Structures are given as structure tokens and as C-alpha cells.
Amino acid sequence: MVYNLGQSTSIFNTFLGELRDCTVQTDPMRFRRNLERVAEVLAYELSKHLDYQTELVTTPLGEAEVSTLKQQPVLATILRAGLPMHQGLLNYFDRAESAFVSAYRKHTTAEDFDIHVEYLASPSIDGKTLIISDPMLATGSSMVMVYKALLKQGKPSKIHIVSAIAAPEAIEFVKKHLPDTACIWVGAIDKELTAQSYIVPGLGDAGDLAYGVKC
Numbered sequence: 001m002v003y004n005l006g007q008s009t010s011i012f013n014t015f016l017g018e019l020r021d022c023t024v025q026t027d028p029m030r031f032r033r034n035l036e037r038v039a040e041v042l043a044y045e046l047s048k049h050l051d052y053q054t055e056l057v058t059t060p061l062g063e064a065e066v067s068t069l070k071q072q073p074v075l076a077t078i079l080r081a082g083l084p085m086h087q088g089l090l091n092y093f094d095r096a097e098s099a100f101v102s103a104y105r106k107h108t109t110a111e112d113f114d115i116h117v118e119y120l121a122s123p124s125i126d127g128k129t130l131i132i133s134d135p136m137l138a139t140g141s142s143m144v145m146v147y148k149a150l151l152k153q154g155k156p157s158k159i160h161i162v163s164a165i166a167a168p169e170a171i172e173f174v175k176k177h178l179p180d181t182a183c184i185w186v187g188a189i190d191k192e193l194t195a196q197s198y199i200v201p202g203l204g205d206a207g208d209l210a211y212g213v214k215c
């Protein structure tokens with residue numbers, strides 16, 4: 001199932017708009033915070049699809065029934081551009097465990113590249129809800145490689161992919177390689193990819209905009 005939050009009118013699209021806007025992108029702190037805000041909204045919407053239990057809490061004046069998560073999810077993210085979205089998800093799922101995986105494009109020619117996954121630090125994901133975040137789903141290769149690398153840590157009971165902007169190719173690629181029950185949460189699905197596999201109109205290079213140009 002694909003949930004595209006940008007399709008409904010809300011303040012969410014203002015955050016996405018600022019992420020895309022070259023004149024706002026000059027402020028890296030605002031760029032990171034907007035990624036975090038986008039992830040916070042996506043986290044809230046996703047939270048409606050998790051399982052809850054009822055608990056009693058004691059207030060100064062009595063007892064109240066509250067619904068709490070039955071099980072904490074594992075929040076995995078892809079270094080480096082995933083970090084601000086990871087923080088946004090953690091702001092809502094504040095008791096979740098975290099997993100970090102590195103993935104980067106190593107170019108063989110100007111247009112061709114392999115994805116290198118080198119670092120993985122993760123708790124067991126066996127029987128747990130796994131939420132993987134990354135702001136950009138361009139070809140979808142980084143997401144699929146990271147998902148496969150995480151399977152060394154167990155078999156998740158449910159998978160959610162959380163992304164700010166996706167290309168149609170990536171949605172198809174992720175759907176093909178992840179279980180049918182996986183949910184994809186995105187802020188927007190853009191038109192196409194460039195020959196270098198950048199999303200158009202997209203926002204540019206999310207990692208560079210958040211943390212500086214790699215050399």
C-alpha cells in the first residue's frame with residue numbers, strides 16, 4: 001500500500017515546498033528541521049496503523065484510560081541523509097529502538113553507480129515493526145539493499161518505508177522487492193529521474209543540503 005500525504009491539502013505541503021525551494025535551501029538548519037517536520041507528520045499518520053492497548057493512568061484527580069502502543073517499533077535509517085527524518089520519527093516514537101545503516105552511490109561512470117552498504121548497527125528486528133526512513137527514493141536501490149542487509153537481524157512482522165519524495169520507478173522497485181504487506185509513506189511522488197538518477201523536480205541532493213557537499 002502506498003500513502004501519499006502530499007495529495008491532501010495541509011501545512012505538510014508547506015514543509016515539503018520549503019525543502020524544494022532553492023532560496024530556502026541556503027539555510028541547512030531549516031532544511032534539516034523541515035525534513036524532521038515532514039517525518040513527524042508521516043509518523044503521526046503511520047501511527048494510526050499500529051496496534052494499541054488500553055492502560056489505566058492515575059491523574060491527580062482519578063484514573064484515565066489511555067491507549068498505548070502494544071509494541072515499540074524499530075526505527076532504521078540510511079546514513080547520512082536519513083538522520084533528520086530519523087529524529088522526526090523518534091520525536092513521536094520516543095521509546096523505539098534505532099538502527100543505522102550506511103549506503104552511498106559509488107559511480108563507475110557519470111551515469112552508472114553501485115550502492116555500497118558498509119555500516120550496520122541494529123537491534124534484533126525479529127517479530128517487530130520495522131520503519132525505514134530515507135528522504136529520497138530515487139531508483140529505490142538504496143532502500144532495497146538496506147532492507148536486505150537488515151534481514152540479518154531477524155524477520156520483521158511488518159515493514160513501513162517513510163520518505164519525503166519518491167520517483168515512480170522507486171515505488172515500483174520497492175514494491176517488487178519488499179513483502180506485499182509493506183506500506184510506503186511518502187510526501188510526494190514526482191515525475192521522473194534524470195540520467196544521473198536524481199528526482200525531477202525533487203529537491204537536489206538531500207545529504208549535501210543537510211550536511212554539506214561530499215568530496
Ligand SMILES: O=P(O)(O)OC[C@H]1O[C@H](OP(=O)(O)OP(=O)(O)O)[C@H](O)[C@@H]1O
Pocket residue numbers: 078079080081082103104105115134135136137138139140141142143170197205206207208
Ligand atoms: O533510491 P536511490 O537511487 O538509491 O537514491 C536514494 C539515495 O540517495 C541518497 O543518498 P546518497 O547516496 O546521496 O548518500 P548521502 O546520504 O550520504 O548523501 C538518499 O538519501 C538515498 O539514500
Ligand SMILES: O=c1cc[nH]c(=O)[nH]1
Pocket residue numbers: 081136138197198199200202203204205206207
Ligand atoms: O534526487 C535525489 C536522488 C538521490 N539522492 C538525493 O539526495 N536526491
Ligand SMILES: [Mg+2]
Pocket residue numbers: 081205206207208
Ligand atoms: Mg547524497
